[in-house]
Amino acid sequence: MSSSNLVLCYIMLTDSYKMSATSNYRFVRGNTLGKKKRRNRSSNSYYWLSWHLFTCEPAFFFFTVLFLVFFDCLVLVVMAVIKGPFLVFTLATAFAGFIGCAVSYDRPLARKDISMPQPKELSPTSPQQVHISAVGPDRMRISWITESSAPAIVEYGTSPVAYSESATGSTSSYDYLVYKSGEIHDVVIGPLNPNTVYYYRLSSDSTREFSLKTPPADFPIKFAVVGDLGQTGWTNTTLAHIGQSNYDMLLLPGDLSYADFLQPLWDSFGRLVEPLASQRPWMVTQGNHEVEKIPIVHSTPFTAYNARWHMPFEESGSNSNLYYSFDVSGVHVIMLGSYTDFDPDSDQFKWLQADLRKIDRRKTPWIVAIIHAPWYNSNSAHQGEPESDLMKESMEGLLYKAGVDIVFAGHVHAYERFTRVYNRKADDCGPVHITIGDGGNREGLASEYMDPMPEISMFREASFGHGQLEVLNATHAVWKWHRNDDDVSVVADTFWFRSLSSDPACKV
Numbered sequence: 001m002s003s004s005n006l007v008l009c010y011i012m013l014t015d016s017y018k019m020s021a022t023s024n025y026r027f028v029r030g031n032t033l034g035k036k037k038r039r040n041r042s043s044n045s046y047y048w049l050s051w052h053l054f055t056c057e058p059a060f061f062f063f064t065v066l067f068l069v070f071f072d073c074l075v076l077v078v079m080a081v082i083k084g085p086f087l088v089f090t091l092a093t094a095f096a097g098f099i100g101c102a103v104s105y106d107r108p109l110a111r112k113d114i115s116m117p118q119p120k121e122l123s124p125t126s127p128q129q130v131h132i133s134a135v136g137p138d139r140m141r142i143s144w145i146t147e148s149s150a151p152a153i154v155e156y157g158t159s160p161v162a163y164s165e166s167a168t169g170s171t172s173s174y175d176y177l178v179y180k181s182g183e184i185h186d187v188v189i190g191p192l193n194p195n196t197v198y199y200y201r202l203s204s205d206s207t208r209e210f211s212l213k214t215p216p217a218d219f220p221i222k223f224a225v226v227g228d229l230g231q232t233g234w235t236n237t238t239l240a241h242i243g244q245s246n247y248d249m250l251l252l253p254g255d256l257s258y259a260d261f262l263q264p265l266w267d268s269f270g271r272l273v274e275p276l277a278s279q280r281p282w283m284v285t286q287g288n289h290e291v292e293k294i295p296i297v298h299s300t301p302f303t304a305y306n307a308r309w310h311m312p313f314e315e316s317g318s319n320s321n322l323y324y325s326f327d328v329s330g331v332h333v334i335m336l337g338s339y340t341d342f343d344p345d346s347d348q349f350k351w352l353q354a355d356l357r358k359i360d361r362r363k364t365p366w367i368v369a370i371i372h373a374p375w376y377n378s379n380s381a382h383q384g385e386p387e388s389d390l391m392k393e394s395m396e397g398l399l400y401k402a403g404v405d406i407v408f409a410g411h412v413h414a415y416e417r418f419t420r421v422y423n424r425k426a427d428d429c430g431p432v433h434i435t436i437g438d439g440g441n442r443e444g445l446a447s448e449y450m451d452p453m454p455e456i457s458m459f460r461e462a463s464f465g466h467g468q469l470e471v472l473n474a475t476h477a478v479w480k481w482h483r484n485d486d487d488v489s490v491v492a493d494t495f496w497f498r499s500l501s502s503d504p505a506c507k508v
């Protein structure tokens with residue numbers, strides 16, 4: 001083999017590999033190739049190639065060697081004899097590359113929705129779809145649904161069955177085309193002690209007792225962070241991993257149920273998350289899948305979301321359930337709305353300005369902001385959307401000046417962590433942007449990345465999973481991304497944060 005030929009082969013091989021990586025994704029997702037194998041750990045084709053070649057992909061190695069030997073000989077013959085049938089050569093190369101990577105490269109397949117029907121033992125007045133959210137420093141909102149009318153009453157106390165306190169709230173319901181929701185109950189309880197387990201029952205139903213733990217008053221606090229959750233088999237195992245994490249509060253950057261207009265799926269989602277969401281506060285913001293607006297027949301957006309996931313916006317001076325903020329254990333959390341107005345004249349913008357002004361860094365040394373559509377993203381999916389680009393243009397300066405430590409986003413069904421960044425450039429006083437849209441929805445993963453990987457992107461991978469942010473004290477926090485690796489939770493990315501408020505170089 002001549003060395004120039006070898007170089008030519010290598011270039012063509014890597015190019016065909018790139019081409020086939022794209023087609024292969026569809027190939028695998030189409031379930032033509034359902035075999036369970038390891039998946040790539042990076043999006044860079046050249047990296048994949050070397051990873052496959054030099055680690056443990058015998059099939060790829062076999063096909064590559066076969067390809068090199070066979071086609072290198074072929075090209076010699078072809079060039080010598082016929083001269084110029086490069087089309088044939090390229091097609092053959094692409095084919096070999098395609099076979100090579102189709103055999104070696106697999107992504108977890110999307111999984112279908114799992115159905116969570118109403119348990120038979122539930123009576124029409126039994127509480128279901130219970131979830132809780134923090135309201136102010138020492139109160140908790142309890143939300144639940146009953147099929148028929150039942151009192152909006154919560155009885156609670158620090159020991160099981162013996163409830164020393166009770167609170168009443170309100171009940172609502174909504175219509176969506178032919179669907180009519182159950183009775184949605186909403187009761188705020190408290191004042192509650194921090195870091196304390198409370199037992200509670202709902203609508204005077206003694207067949208179901210629930211318990212919750214309030215967040216700690218001070219550090220350390222552990223957040224579970226997961227976006228684009230859905231209700232598939234992947235969601236189920238991601239939730240199981242979160243359940244084992246001993247977290248204090250869950251933060252969800254949008255796209256909850258993927259009901260997508262089919263309202264009973266909201267009920268199914270409520271039942272799926274209840275075991276976790278009834279025990280720890282779930283603080284959520286909306287994604288595009290929450291909009292559910294249909295021209296003429298149902299023109300009001302966010303009907304189901306607002307009715308079912310009432311967040312503490314009133315308490316944070318916001319006039320919309322789509323954006324709000326709260327303090328928890330030394331962290332100021334800002335939930336923004338990517339699918340409502342965000343331009344500098346908007347209510348949301350003015351509210352954000354006022355909210356940032358009120359922050360006392362001695363009380364909350366950390367600031368975390370949450371959006372749905374990422375402002376930084378090197379995945380091929382969701383590039384150039386107004387909710388990403390225009391919202392960033394409008395609000396990035398505000399967050400930067402306020403010294404926001406971390407911005408979490410969802411939307412892209414993959415994981416990506418950027419360095420500290422502002423205005424597209426690395427900046428030691430800017431927030432770290434993290435995309436965590438990999439909860440487990442039925443649309444599957446976004447596995448095509450822009451090439452080359454931008455310098456500001458530190459880690460990216462299209463796998464399902466969730467993140468855990470443990471804020472240890474005023475200066476240190478540790479972030480861990482847990483890949484949902486074929487249903488096993490594996491820490492695949494770890495990052496230590498220093499708060500910007502403790503960095504003298506950043507004037508916050």
Ligand SMILES: *[C@@H]1O[C@H](CO)[C@@H](O)[C@H](O)[C@H]1NC(C)=O
Pocket residue numbers: 114115233236237240
């Ligand atoms: C969901 O996960 C739990 C374990 O956490 C398991 O017992 C259950 O069977 C799973 N449900 C489905 C529908 O996969």
Ligand SMILES: *[C@@H]1O[C@H](CO)[C@@H](O)[C@H](O)[C@H]1NC(C)=O
Pocket residue numbers: 472473474475476
């Ligand atoms: C904060 O936590 C980090 C990591 O555990 C530790 O090194 C540091 O000394 C702590 N700082 C304070 C002020 O306790």
Ligand SMILES: [Fe+2]
Pocket residue numbers: 228255287288289372410411412
């Ligand atoms: Fe989304």
